[in-house]
Structure formats: C-alpha cells, structure tokens
Amino acid sequence: MQFDQAMFESKLDAMVREKVDRIVNAMLDAEADEIANAARYERSGGRKAYRAGHYERSLTxxxxxxxxxxxxxxxxxxxxxxxxxxxxxxxxxxxALI
Structure with missing residues (x-):
C-alpha cells in the first residue's frame, strides 16, 4: 500500500477551503438576516429591508x-x-507577502 502525501495534502486543502467558504457565506447570510430583521422568504411585520440577490466576490x-x-x-x-x-x-x- 502506497501513500501519496502530495495528493493527500491537496485534497485536504480543497476540503478546508470548501468548509471555510461555506462558513463565511453562512455568516454573511446571517448578517443580512440580522440587518433585514427577517430571514430569507420570511413574512415579518418588523422587516427593515428585503433581499435583492447576491454578488460574487473573491477573498484570498x-x-x-x-x-x-x-x-x-x-x-x-x-x-x-x-x-x-x-x-x-x-x-x-x-x-506573509510583506
């Protein structure tokens, strides 16, 4: 049985990146819910704003x-x-760049 360290590290990096991506996007949605005072598609009398979609952005x-x-x-x-x-x-x- 052979163990490919490079392949393992690349798969692990991809999994970590995917999880961090999901978590940050969930946090952004939660912030939007808090600002709007209502969740997506929720009918609420205290709503302060409405959802108008998303825009894509990258972050390194x-x-x-x-x-x-x-x-x-x-x-x-x-x-x-x-x-x-x-x-x-x-x-x-x-x-790190500096």
Missing amino acids: AKAGKLGLRVPQLKGAVFESAVVERYRRREESVEE
Missing part, C-alpha cells in the same frame, strides 16, 4: 481563494463585520 485567505456570495439588500446598506468592504486579502496573507 490562508485556506486559499474563497468565492464569496455577498448578499444585497433593498432598503438598507449591507456592511459586513466578517469581510471588510474592498478587502481582497485576509490580513495574514498580506503579512
């Missing part, structure tokens, strides 16, 4: 290049605490 992190789906809102401005506006790289990646 230690895990690799992430494909983010940033929510858009009607009636409110979506500002995320997870990903800063106009930020394309995570701070740890910028420090």
